[in-house]
Amino acid sequence: MYDCTKNYINGEWVVSEGGSLHDIINPATEQAIGQVSFGSARDVDRAVAAARVAFDSFSQWTVGERLDLLARIAEAYKARFDDMAAAITAEMGAPAGFALKAQAGSGLGHIKAAIAALEGFEFEERIGQSVVVNEPIGVCGLITPWNWPINQISCKVAPALAAACTMVLKPSEIAPIDATIFAEILDAAGVPAGVFNLVHGDGPGVGSAMSAHPGIDMMSFTGSTRAGALVAKAAADTVKRVAQELGGKSANIILESAPLEQAVVSGVRSMFSNSGQSCNAPSRMLVPASRYEEAVAIAVAAAEKTVVGDPLVAGTQIGPVVSENQYNKIQALIAKGIEEGATVAAGGAGKPAGLERGYYVKPTVFRDVRNDMTIAREEIFGPVLCMIPYATVDEAVRIANDTVYGLSGYVYGASPEEAMAVARRMRTGMVHLNGAPNDLQAPFGGYKQSGNGREWGAHGIADFLEVKAVMGVA
Numbered sequence: 001m002y003d004c005t006k007n008y009i010n011g012e013w014v015v016s017e018g019g020s021l022h023d024i025i026n027p028a029t030e031q032a033i034g035q036v037s038f039g040s041a042r043d044v045d046r047a048v049a050a051a052r053v054a055f056d057s058f059s060q061w062t063v064g065e066r067l068d069l070l071a072r073i074a075e076a077y078k079a080r081f082d083d084m085a086a087a088i089t090a091e092m093g094a095p096a097g098f099a100l101k102a103q104a105g106s107g108l109g110h111i112k113a114a115i116a117a118l119e120g121f122e123f124e125e126r127i128g129q130s131v132v133v134n135e136p137i138g139v140c141g142l143i144t145p146w147n148w149p150i151n152q153i154s155c156k157v158a159p160a161l162a163a164a165c166t167m168v169l170k171p172s173e174i175a176p177i178d179a180t181i182f183a184e185i186l187d188a189a190g191v192p193a194g195v196f197n198l199v200h201g202d203g204p205g206v207g208s209a210m211s212a213h214p215g216i217d218m219m220s221f222t223g224s225t226r227a228g229a230l231v232a233k234a235a236a237d238t239v240k241r242v243a244q245e246l247g248g249k250s251a252n253i254i255l256e257s258a259p260l261e262q263a264v265v266s267g268v269r270s271m272f273s274n275s276g277q278s279c280n281a282p283s284r285m286l287v288p289a290s291r292y293e294e295a296v297a298i299a300v301a302a303a304e305k306t307v308v309g310d311p312l313v314a315g316t317q318i319g320p321v322v323s324e325n326q327y328n329k330i331q332a333l334i335a336k337g338i339e340e341g342a343t344v345a346a347g348g349a350g351k352p353a354g355l356e357r358g359y360y361v362k363p364t365v366f367r368d369v370r371n372d373m374t375i376a377r378e379e380i381f382g383p384v385l386c387m388i389p390y391a392t393v394d395e396a397v398r399i400a401n402d403t404v405y406g407l408s409g410y411v412y413g414a415s416p417e418e419a420m421a422v423a424r425r426m427r428t429g430m431v432h433l434n435g436a437p438n439d440l441q442a443p444f445g446g447y448k449q450s451g452n453g454r455e456w457g458a459h460g461i462a463d464f465l466e467v468k469a470v471m472g473v474a
Contacts, residue, residue, distance in 0.1 A: 002034030002087070004176040004200055007043055008183040010050035011193025017042040018205060024177065027093040027320040028311055028358045036176045039201035041209035044168065047197035048215040051139040051166040054194030059136045059164045066162055067118055072189040073158075074111045080185055081108065084150060087177040092146050093319040093359070094274065095311040102274075106440075107150035107182070110456070113440040114158035117458040121162075123465075131473045134465040136164040137241065138217030141210040143203075143231065144179075145223045146172035146322055147277040147381070152222045152245075153182055155444070157196065159460035160220075168197045168216065170206045174322060203227060211235045218243070218464065222279075224379075225405075225449045243453030243463050245279070245445055247379045248407030251400035252282035253422055254295065255393070257414035264295050266435040267410065268302040268385060272363050275318045276383035277326075279450075280408035280430065284369075284376055286396045289389040296345055296367045296387055303346035303385070306363040309355065320359040321382055327359040330382035334364060337375035342366040342386070371399050379405070397425045406447030408432065429454070 002024060006013040018040030023032035061069075077084070085104035089096050094103050123134045140160050144152040153171060160167050171179035183198045199206050207227075211219050211234035218241040221231045225246040232242045252270075254263045267285050276283075287295040311319035321327050334349050347364030361382050369376050369386040376386050390396040400409060409428040413419040416433050423431035429446040438444070443454035453463050 002090070002177045002180075004034060004036040004180050006037070007039055007047070007200060008187070008196070008198040009043070009047045010197065011187070014046075016040070016200070017046075018201065022173065024091060025323065026090050027322050030324075030357060030359070033090050034177065036173055036200050038173065039199045039206045041205070043199045043201070044206060044209040044213060047168040047199050048139060048213055050194035051168055051197055052215055054192060055136075055139055055166045058166055058192060058195050061164055063118060063121075063123070066164060067115060069189065069191065070111060070115045070118070070158065070161060073186060073191070074108065074115070076185045076189040077108050077111060079188075080181055084178055084181055087181055088149060088175070089311050091175040091177045092149065092322045093311055095316045095319050097314075098274070099311070103148065104150060106148065107154040109440050110151065110154040111158045113457050114162045114461065116441065117159070117461055118162040121458060121461055127469075129473065130469050130471040133468045133470060134462070135468055137464055137466045138165065139215060140165050140167040140464060141213070141216040141219045142167055142169045143207050143210065143219070143221045143223065144169065144171050146175035147274065147279070149175045150178045150182060153179055155455050155460060156220050157182075159455070160464045161191075161195070162461045163464035165464045166195045168199060168210060170199055170201060170210060173200065173202045176200050203230070207231065208234050212237065214238050216240060220453070220463070221245070228451065244451035245453070245455060246407075246449060246451040247405055248279045248281070248446065248450050249284060249377065249379055249403050249405045250280055250282050250408040250410065250428070251284045251286055251426070252410035253286045253396045253400055253412070254288070255411065255413040255418065255422065256288045256291070257418060258412040260291055260295060261298050263412035264298040265302045266412070268299050268365075270410075271385045272303070272306055272318055272383040275321050275361065277321060277381050279379070282408075282410045283380065283384070283386060284371075284400075285385060285387045286390050286399055287387060289391050292387070292389040296365070299365045299385065299387060300346040303363040303365050306383075308352050308360055308363060318363070318383060321361055322359070324359055326381065327361065330361050330380055330384065333375055333378065333380045334384065337366050337369075337373065340373045340375070341368065342373055342375060343368045345387075347383075371402055377403070393422060397422065401427045404449045407450035408446070
């Protein structure tokens with residue numbers, strides 16, 4: 001059984017002053033695999049106090065000292081790599097191979113990306129008669145989600161350390177195990193006491209206290225747009241910086257010139273990856289009307305070949321969704337899609353055959369979708385693809401941009417140049433051309449209600465810095 005009943009504050013594992021215990025549920029078995037203690041505002045106070053004291057010295061560390069620290073963290077992470085992957089499979093249901101390569105792999109990848117970015121980062125520059133200095137913003141509050149748990153922890157903690165900030169992390173209470181392991185990794189790597197602090201808990205008990213805390217200089221939040229708005233409101237009274245990576249309803253524009261089977265299969269696989277629980281998933285596939293029937297047939301075939309099952313069984317491509325609440329939300333949206341006139345071409349309501357225990361969802365393809373339908377407007381966060389026909393590229397771009405979100409976009413064409421011309425017209429923070437994967441050195445973030453600020457690489461470090469102009473320098 002996993003034990004997440006203590007917080008890591010000022011370099012020590014301490015009992016929470018909140019103390020309510022909650023089961024950690026394995027979504028594949030619906031059984032408890034451990035317990036987590038929900039902290040309180042008092043725990044946040046202790047962690048912030050430790051971080052403020054540690055900031056005085058850590059903020060003065062040289063770039064070389066920070067690079068050495070990050071290198072030690074990378075080595076300590078490698079030593080716990082298998083533990084990290086196993087924990088993520090247990091707590092949120094990622095298939096074992098996917099958890100090892102993509103989930104745990106991304107945590108190490110962001111540490112390495114921060115090292116690479118820090119090695120070439122310019123903290124000072126001359127402008128006119130002044131020196132412009134980039135300095136650590138201070139104590140940072142970090143709130144991370146359950147869908148890519150260590151990915152989001154690492155892509156905040158590593159650049160914050162690179163920027164010489166101290167921090168308090170509240171991971172998801174649904175998937176807290178990887179965060180506990182990560183705290184053990186940082187401790188083993190010799191991160192000074194108070195530089196990194198971990199407080200377990202939920203949004204009302206810990207997240208709100210962090211967001212409103214006068215001792216926290218910046219909040220970095222990843223999660224739903226609704227919760228992000230609450231963080232920003234709570235932070236407003238202290239006028240702290242708020243960086244947000246929120247929801248998405250990303251469009252995947254397949255151009256007339258694209259190799260159709262390759263483009264559609266790529267889009268389906270990307271959509272269903274991680275059981276559809278990715279904020280940047282290509283959930284709206286836009287296809288030329290002249291090739292729509294052919295594209296739907298290809299998507300249905302790809303969906304029916306997707307192997308859903310026990311995340312510990314070799315060959316499983318997608319496991320369960322994270323919780324009963326998430327399962328019920330997805331089922332309600334599938335029903336809403338049918339009610340509003342969309343047609344289930346593959347999958348649909350209920351669990352896959354033979355998977356009655358566990359929060360499994362059928363890989364689902366909806367056809368006959370209009371962009372004003374609920375399933376095309378709301379983030380489903382499950383393996384559910386909406387297929388929308390378009391007549392012209394102008395119409396495709398209009399449909400793609402007709403959303404409150406703007407996190408990611410996808411374009412598939414005959415050439416990168418053709419796809420790039422369409423990408424330039426999309427109001428999103430990122431665009432993937434012809435199936436290109438994520439780039440850990442490139443900025444990650446969105447437009448509109450998908451958030452503000454940018455994570456990953458050099459942009460991730462910059463998010464944790466203040467700018468000071470020193471004038472009159474000889």
